[in-house]
Amino acid sequence: MKNYKYRHISVLGKEIVSALVHEKCRLIVDCTLGGGGHSELLLSSLPEEACLIGIDQDPVALDAASARLSVFGSRFIPRLAxxxxxxxxxxxxxEGAPDSILMDLGLSSGQLDNEMRGFSFQKDGPLDMRMSPNTRKTASDLVNSLSQIELEEIFRDYGEERYSRRIARSILEARYKKPITTTGELVNLIVDSVSGKRGKIHPATRVFQALRIAVNDEMGSLIEGLTKAIFSLNKWGVIAVISYHSLEDRIVKKEFMRLSGRCICPSGLPLCKCGRELLLELRSKKPVLSTENEIKSNPRARSAKLRVAMRIA
Ligand SMILES: C[S@@+](CC[C@H](N)C(=O)[O-])C[C@H]1O[C@@H](n2cnc3c(N)ncnc32)[C@H](O)[C@@H]1O
Structure with missing residues (x-):
């Protein structure tokens, strides 16, 4: 993948540094290294003795970020995971328990811009969508093997796609003739099946998001990873999570609420018996959003929501 370049502009950079670089901070884990932009900002703001572990499941991202962050020497510890x-x-x-943890969810621009990865509906390429080469099934595997109901559920649950049934049916009809193997084929099929029903966004947006989430089990990773991250934090450690769609934000909000002692069970009572643990203190009830200025220079920031919490026990 020689043409693979990272042009990712980090979202909410200042807010991340001010949330995560605190007086006692000696070890940060960046769970979503991507282009290394946030990690670079964090390492530049930390004292010389502090280190940062950068995790990414994409070896291409990890290599590119490791080259960018090599100036920090042994203070930067990359891990493919x-x-x-x-x-x-x-x-x-x-190196002990981390004092700060960052999760900047989803895809980087480097992944999206490379048509060979299959994430973009704007560029023709293989229908892959795997962030990690260890993921067994590609988007093409799912599209060509799942039942109509399974596809419909993925498009509805992960993409909130209004025409999920219609699109799933068109996929089944098309794949009887020939397997769907490229992003271009899938885009044409979606456009044809919802013809005349264009909204504000491209008709393939939601299906592509849904398939990407399913291929990479993004919700499963977030649920498992978020809880483990919170439990790994040092006392007074801080966790910051940037999410880009409501499904992710809902998971983060619920877990932060549960572990900060706010009741999330249906009774809604402040002191009910839902078995919550008081582990976190929320920095604010509402998420932090990007400013108009940031959105102007980085349209990806438009949908970003940052939630921050501190480990108190
Ligand atoms: C939005 S980008 C991060 C950008 C980064 N913060 C920056 O400033 O350059 C998200 C990155 O997280 C990685 N990623 C997403 N889910 C992951 C997971 N479950 N485990 C490890 N890495 C993941 C993706 O491969 C991608 O490189």
Missing amino acids: NFREIDKVIKEIN
Whole structure:
């Protein structure tokens, strides 16, 4: 993948540094290294003796970020892993419990811009969408093997796609004739099946998001990784999570609420018996959003929501 370049602009950079670089900070884990932009900002703001572990499941991203961050020498510790294994990574590196943890979810621009990765509906390429080469099934495997109901559920649950049934049916019809193997084929099929029903966004946006989430089990990784990350934190350690769609933000909000002692069970009572643990203190109830200025220079920031919490026990 020689043409692979990182042009990723980090979202909410200042807010991340001010949340995560605190007086006692000696070890940070960046669970989503990507282009290394946040890690670079953090390492530049930390004292000389502090280090940062950078995790990414994408070896291409890890290599590119490692080259960018090589100026920090042994202060930067790269690891190829899924952040759902953050506990194992921390144990293996043996530098103690982290004082800050960052999760900047989703894809980087470098991944999206490379048509060979299959994430973009704007560029023709193989229908892959795997962030990690160790992931067994590609988007093409799912599209060509799942039942109509399974596809419909993925498009509806992960993409909130209004025409999920119609699109799933078109996929089944098309794949009887020939397997769907490229992003271009899938885009044409979606556009044809919802013809005349264009909204504000491209008709393939939601299906592509849904397939990417399914291929990479993004919700499963977030649920498992987030809890493990919180439990790995040092006392007074801080966790910051940037999410880009409501499914992710809902998971983060619920877990932060649960572990900060706010009741999330249906009774809604402040002191009910839902078995919550008081582990976190929320920095604010509402998420931090990007400013108009940031959105102007980085449209990706438009949908970003940052939630920050501190480990108090
Ligand atoms: C939005 S980008 C991060 C950008 C980065 N913060 C920066 O400033 O350059 C998200 C990165 O997280 C990685 N990623 C997503 N889910 C992951 C997971 N479960 N485990 C490890 N890495 C993951 C992706 O491969 C991608 O490189």
